Amino acid sequence: MSWRQLWQQFRRNRAAEWSLYLIIGFILAAALAYPLSPYDPFALGNDTLTPPRVGHWMGTDDLGRDTLSRVIHGSRVPLLVGFLATAASMALGILIGALSGYFGGRTDVILMRVTEYVLVVPRFFLALLVIAMLGTGIGKIILVIGILGWPEVARVVRAQFLTFREREFVIAARAIGASHRKVIFREILPNAIPPAVVVASILVARAILLEAGLSFLGLGDPNLISWGSLLSEAQERLGVSVWLALFPGLAISLLVLCINLFGDGINDVLNPKLRKK
């Protein structure tokens, strides 16, 4: 199927299509945060704790900083963490899933045991522990969330490898002397990508929620604004300035919603067998 046909098919799911546009909007806002923000997100102002009004569309905080500008700037960390951490999870998960499913036997038993363990462990507690003890920083956050996300990918990729490794085209490739590496990456892996992509969309959404949680608990990057840290600042003043919590939370929810709906759309296109009856 050509890209054009895929796109046509994807567009049949209107919610997914609009979600894609909104996600692109979020990414653009993050990329153009400086020219787009009406104020410097760190600039102190005289209007402290003003509710939303003309000029300060999302109000201001106790230091007079413009909430809209802070919400725009706060999108950068979650998006960066969401995509980079998922990329790390995908790389690890594909590698481990492929080795496990392709070679089977003892390799499979050991790798799947490890996978099961990582799935059982309360991963958020683990992330909290690691970042609290080794220090904060966006690199560490990406690394920790990325490393903790691979089991879901590995399971899906392994299942695909188990199905495909006995197929004729794989046996044929082996028969003409293709190396293991070639068979894994050139022959089987392309078939494992579609279900993995669907998992990836779930992982991006989860990484964004995890980052928000870490930042809320004060374990985000202290030098960067993030939606989670805005919610943490808002917590003390929920009674007087609910808008400080309302808008960052709406932003997170909307972005996560869009990613989920987009993932559903991708699922419809890539796994047509599962499409609604």
Add this chain to the structure above:
Amino acid sequence: MPILTFVLRRLFHALPLLVCVIVFNFILIHLAPGDPIQALVGEFPAPEAYLAEMRKAFGLDQPLYIQLLLYIKNILSGDLGFSFYYRQPVLNVILDRLPATLQLMLPALVFSAAVGIFLGILSARKPYSLADNGISALSLFGYCVPAFWFGQMLMATFAIDLGWLPSQGIKTVGADLTGAAALLDRAAHLVLPFTALAIRHLAVNARMMRSSMLEVAYEDFVTVARAKGLHEKDVIAHHMVPNALMPVVTIIGVDVGFLFTGSVLVETVFGWPGIGRLMYESIVKRDYPVLMGNFLMTTALVVVVNLIVDLVYLWLDPRVKYQK
């Protein structure tokens, strides 16, 4: 296989995981910046001989693997370390806080399972009907909204604005309530954090049950049941639901880990004195032994809950025999 053998075998199976967690904690201690003895002594310029003596007293002069073995031995004998902040053994600190978390989590777990499954069944009865779309929208909401933010909004609305419910804590501090009044007081404190915590799991369970029911709906045995002339209610209750429940039960087991995630954040928002809030306080106070003990403890709890889920599975599906 007798149930007891099965339980023992599963617990034995989980033992390596707990050892992994302990080893992981140990590695983290050594990766963390700073010298523990220096931290204990403080900025005070202590003589080298004193530092060496302290190192010896704490066994820090031993080779690393001996230290690790000692560490594992201590933990397996119930010594999870000493909390710097609370000046108490870590185990006591955690056990003090555990009941509050269970008081929050168990109702959330049971409610989200029962109501989620019910909503899923309702949804699947008439796909794309008004009820189904409404339930789908609700579960999409629960899926996408950060639990702690939802908690903040609930608190701002129902506790601060409307003043219907208390906003912080597990009970009214200072009020000497007894009997039904005390129970009512606790229930009022529970409503908001419980709702914030349960919504995501309600959503997950409802979604899962719906798709599971729809999958089962096309199976031959359902067609047969209908062809026999069974009432639709009986077809659903006795033929579809038991079969559709399996994947949902599995999800509930997996989700317990996520429930702990939610509890850290929701307890922090609502000042709920459980182990989630303890986790947050220990981060702020840099009380690392408590963090590590908490991690080990929650892992053990998740293992136990998963074991219970497996037992439920065994009871639900007689085909599963758990034999190697």
